[in-house]
Amino acid sequence: MNQIPTDVCCLADYERHAQTILSEPTWAYLSGYSMDGFTHQRNRTKLDEVLVQQRILTESLGQGDCRQTLFGTELSMPLLIAPLAYQKLASSMGELGSVQAAAAQEVGFCLSTLASSTIEQVADVAPQSKRWFQLYCQPSLDDTLTLIRRAESSGYQAIVVTADAPINGVRNAEQRAGFELPDGVRAVNLDGLPQAAQGDSVFACWMGQAPDWQTLAWLREQTSLPILLKGVMHPADAKCAVELGIDGLIVSNHGGRVLDSQPATIEVLPAIRAAVGATLPVLLDSGIRRGSDIFKAIALGADAVLLGRPVFYAQAVAGPLGVAHCLRILRDELEATMALCGCATVQDINQDCLYTPF
Amino acid sequence: MNQIPTDVCCLADYERHAQTILSEPTWAYLSGYSMDGFTHQRNRTKLDEVLVQQRILTESLGQGDCRQTLFGTELSMPLLIAPLAYQKLASSMGELGSVQAAAAQEVGFCLSTLASSTIEQVADVAPQSKRWFQLYCQPSLDDTLTLIRRAESSGYQAIVVTADAPINGVRNAEQRAGFELPDGVRAVNLDGLPQAAQGDSVFACWMGQAPDWQTLAWLREQTSLPILLKGVMHPADAKCAVELGIDGLIVSNHGGRVLDSQPATIEVLPAIRAAVGATLPVLLDSGIRRGSDIFKAIALGADAVLLGRPVFYAQAVAGPLGVAHCLRILRDELEATMALCGCATVQDINQDCLYTPF
Amino acid sequence: MNQIPTDVCCLADYERHAQTILSEPTWAYLSGYSMDGFTHQRNRTKLDEVLVQQRILTESLGQGDCRQTLFGTELSMPLLIAPLAYQKLASSMGELGSVQAAAAQEVGFCLSTLASSTIEQVADVAPQSKRWFQLYCQPSLDDTLTLIRRAESSGYQAIVVTADAPINGVRNAEQRAGFELPDGVRAVNLDGLPQAAQGDSVFACWMGQAPDWQTLAWLREQTSLPILLKGVMHPADAKCAVELGIDGLIVSNHGGRVLDSQPATIEVLPAIRAAVGATLPVLLDSGIRRGSDIFKAIALGADAVLLGRPVFYAQAVAGPLGVAHCLRILRDELEATMALCGCATVQDINQDCLYTPF
Amino acid sequence: MNQIPTDVCCLADYERHAQTILSEPTWAYLSGYSMDGFTHQRNRTKLDEVLVQQRILTESLGQGDCRQTLFGTELSMPLLIAPLAYQKLASSMGELGSVQAAAAQEVGFCLSTLASSTIEQVADVAPQSKRWFQLYCQPSLDDTLTLIRRAESSGYQAIVVTADAPINGVRNAEQRAGFELPDGVRAVNLDGLPQAAQGDSVFACWMGQAPDWQTLAWLREQTSLPILLKGVMHPADAKCAVELGIDGLIVSNHGGRVLDSQPATIEVLPAIRAAVGATLPVLLDSGIRRGSDIFKAIALGADAVLLGRPVFYAQAVAGPLGVAHCLRILRDELEATMALCGCATVQDINQDCLYTPF
């Protein structure tokens, strides 16, 4: 660890190495997906099916770059590290390592409610980081509010409300492997807050305390930070969010971890962009593994993407250095794709940069 | 047996275990399919291709459930155990075990004409069960009538007439394995009734005594129980059945065991629903393995589904307990799918809950 | 040999066994295909993609059968053994065995110009056989005529002119294996007739002596037997043949052995049937392996099919008995498919018996 | 080496052998592709999906041939050896071997700027060769001009400007294998010319000195040789080139080595042919492995094709002799395909020679 194996040159290489390093139950948890993994796999196949259009001899690409500005903050490329629970599962530094990698590479970082480091520790260790806070609504509104206030006072610049996981996904690999959180890894930001309800059915047990549109309306009143809604997969839900004054959307199926048999995020993206108009920030995650995937997402209407599992994999293999390396690889791949498709800036990327049968 | 292996958490796990437990010929018989298994496989791939549509922040899902009422009887979910011959092949309790599991989980149970337990034994061992009787018409109408009368007096609540298997399927794996019924497993309800005809060709040997529409019309006169026709794959046949006063249909290709190269049941379901109108009970089987499959079938027009081979597999692995566990898994998966798609009840599930490119 | 292994119950079983029995070069020759085998494989996948439509409770199937009449001769089913060169490669009896199997099962038999038994021997050993003669035009018209006269006097009932193989296919597996005809196996009917031309290119070497439409017109004048043209894959060629007075067509791509990257025969069949009208006998081969394949071909416009490689495989495994067994399997499978699709006779099979999305 | 293994009878056989002969890093370099190889693979699958249409009994094919004239020079078939860097990696003779093979087989030869033999050596060793020079624009226009002048004085008959590789592709296999040029293999024609720029990003480092449309316009002024533009994948770029007076196009994605996720060359060919009209010479490469591929490319609008990696493989296995053998195999396969599709000359090949569902 803290050394990058010489044969690692793309994100898939980190994945391959991580599988040999992590214990089987941890691997099952981190890499896992809901039920049969149809959505997990489809996230990739649908990205793979998007084709890019090469252009040649384009003038003045020498000055190009892939910087992108979101809510007034400029990033070196249109990417954030996704909110990921329990990052200490992958390496002892956990979130404290990945936020530093993000800061070094000038990309965004989104801290999970279920982080294994506190809101404050993360801010302290990387004060220059461009950081957002991902919120899981708590059974009590007061507790929910406390989390928001802590994020505000620690300099987080946006709140990401995750709405697609009111219940645990049916993650059979994880169940079979008997995964449990090891000692010393827990959701430290929730220490002392009451959690799981009781009940005999999925409905009774979980859905009784799940947030709904009213909760979101209430949340909108509580903070002046931008709020993004994460887990949007239907244009009608996107419109609802806009009407409630939400500032941005994240098209996500949680990396295929919650509801299987859903479409891929990339295939619903255009309809969601169309539903909310040209200006609302729309991000996308689930399956991003190459710089060319970022290019495709932007061409189809996203402003930026989030990176999930590979962050764990890189952490497990080479700690924060690995995460920074991952980010750099993605940037080089994105820039290469842009240059070869004749795009000098992220703003130049649009649907015409994709190949569709002439 | 009678203990659930710790690594079993979905129906595919039972299948995997069962294959290691059962003798090769028995496995070949239970898991087998007609010819090259195209239809058997297609039952699954076509279900897999149906995509569900996630919805978020839906209000009042806390009170949801997946109960369903069929012919006046309420079930805990829209599912019955399919009629399955010779269940003692899988475990010594056979039908007596699975009917108890069905009763415990409050789902329906359909006893096969070819059961290895008698009509009366099944009723006695689970008097509270919601039970139906599946009828294979016998060469003699009198014998056929005797079976119906026995079902009536033992409290069976519907008759399921199976029409898609007038001949044995071409089941090569079973033939190659040389499967034969072991001592002590036989169609006890047919004891003493004359069976197979003679003849040199498929037509002469089998089709001479196969039931036809006239037989069905005659049957309709003989009982006041609801009659369902099992094995409907063509809208025109569905309409014929309705005209004869049949009370419900089961869209089925017998799990791909009889005629290969047929379409999957899920792909013909919408046309059959359209042919018979909105109110006639239409059930579906063949390939149901996940709670999300039940969700898809209902979204495309079914009122309930039947579960076939997995019942054998669960019996083989963990007896009646295994069957009950299977049923519970399916219910949890169905409820999770419903909750994530914003459906509080089975009545909320419709075509809009599926993803079709916007 | 001359005993059917107990685990053989479909044509694929014969293929599997044959591969273990035959020498590698012989296997490479018999099972081989042109170039990359795209067409060879597509013959199967396109047949597999055709779906049949089950019908239930059809009246009066008890009297059904699958007999078919071609050029005034009734066969027990719509099938002939295809013209296959050098059948002694597979077993010592060669053509003398397969013609007897065909006669026993009352199907047609087509003798190849390149047979390893003489025209007369075949007629003698199975005088009751319904036999056709397949003609490869010889460099000299006189030699060609001699072959026709021999067939006429030995009671062959039709001439099949093969037009799709003026050159050898690029059969790499066969080349790599270094296949050569063993001693004692040769085209005995061509003894003494001059063969291969010289030249440095495919064009100069082979095409200079290939038959053309004029040759066919000339042939039509030479005999009163029905003439069928084998290897028709384009509707325009089909029409040409009809204009020249040809009596029947065989839609064939030579089992994918000559020109790779062609479509499958089953996919061009409907257009060829449409081009020639409803009454001209149109046969099909290439990839027939199941009774259900015969059903599909007839539903899409064929009057009968020819069976190629499986004849070799069955011969290699169990001699004439194996061939007869193969034929019987196909008949049983065809009858089962017919009965389950509600067809009492071959005339009942039409496009409505196939499933197309409603 | 210098002997053809007896089991080699198609280009894939050379590939298979070469992999066992070459060192792993060299293999990774020669066979490699960008990122995940989607485009590399798609080049093949899209060629495979093109279907040819067999025709029978065509008149007067005996005089056929596959000769083709390009810019006034007649070739024995419509094929050139593609510009390939560092051919000495595969065998000690490198370009000096392959140009002799090309001359012997009367096909074209295109020398790469990055050749491991000099422009003059190649001309000297095969003065009769039909040779073109492939130009990578140099940072300095003077250096670029020097290369052109050397090609002119050594009898090269056309200049091929490669525009699709301003940056190195993301070739992970090569990176993982740690490929480096061995001693004695280098771009000898660039000896003394300044190369790589400095900079921290793809844009700054590479794109600053990449050629653009202005460079091409300038080039057009510098020589009276025909200029072809290599790497055209968009009809608009094709039109630009025509407007600048370019004499021919090469539809190429560099064998999938530069930008992954692009379409295959064969699928963009028709649109590019349509954009430039019927007469401008349009060539195609990337994935050509069979004579039937040449046939397909011509049917879809190409005048000729270029052959890439197989040249390396044949060199590695059997030196110049192997390359010549490769070329001869392709010609025989092309002629066979032409004859079976009823084409006597390359001019007879058009879209009607392909199968599209009737």
Ligand SMILES: Cc1cc2nc3c(=O)[nH]c(=O)nc-3n(C[C@H](O)[C@H](O)[C@H](O)COP(=O)(O)O)c2cc1C
């Ligand atoms: C192990 C793991 C934990 C996650 N935890 C959270 C979380 O706490 N909150 C959240 O909104 N999303 C969570 N996600 C989802 C990610 O934010 C993101 O949507 C997903 O990983 C993107 O897909 P990818 O992994 O294919 O890149 C988690 C994902 C994984 C793999």
Ligand SMILES: Cc1cc2nc3c(=O)[nH]c(=O)nc-3n(C[C@H](O)[C@H](O)[C@H](O)COP(=O)(O)O)c2cc1C
């Ligand atoms: C071993 C076995 C025996 C069966 N016996 C009967 C039967 O006696 N009567 C009947 O109507 N269906 C019978 N079926 C068909 C089932 O009722 C049901 O249609 C089918 O199994 C559903 O497909 P599935 O196994 O993929 O769930 C049998 C199926 C199997 C696998």
Ligand SMILES: Cc1cc2nc3c(=O)[nH]c(=O)nc-3n(C[C@H](O)[C@H](O)[C@H](O)COP(=O)(O)O)c2cc1C
């Ligand atoms: C080994 C072999 C030899 C053949 N010889 C001939 C022949 O002499 N004349 C002919 O018209 N067709 C010949 N054929 C083609 C067959 O008649 C038939 O078209 C083809 O085998 C059908 O495809 P199938 O093998 O997939 O059933 C031959 C086929 C094979 C496999």
Ligand SMILES: Cc1cc2nc3c(=O)[nH]c(=O)nc-3n(C[C@H](O)[C@H](O)[C@H](O)COP(=O)(O)O)c2cc1C
């Ligand atoms: C090892 C290697 C080196 C190459 N070098 C060059 C080059 O120097 N200049 C160039 O224009 N193309 C170069 N190419 C691309 C080829 O000219 C050609 O476009 C490509 O190989 C065609 O695809 P194929 O290999 O699938 O036939 C190279 C390709 C390979 C495989």
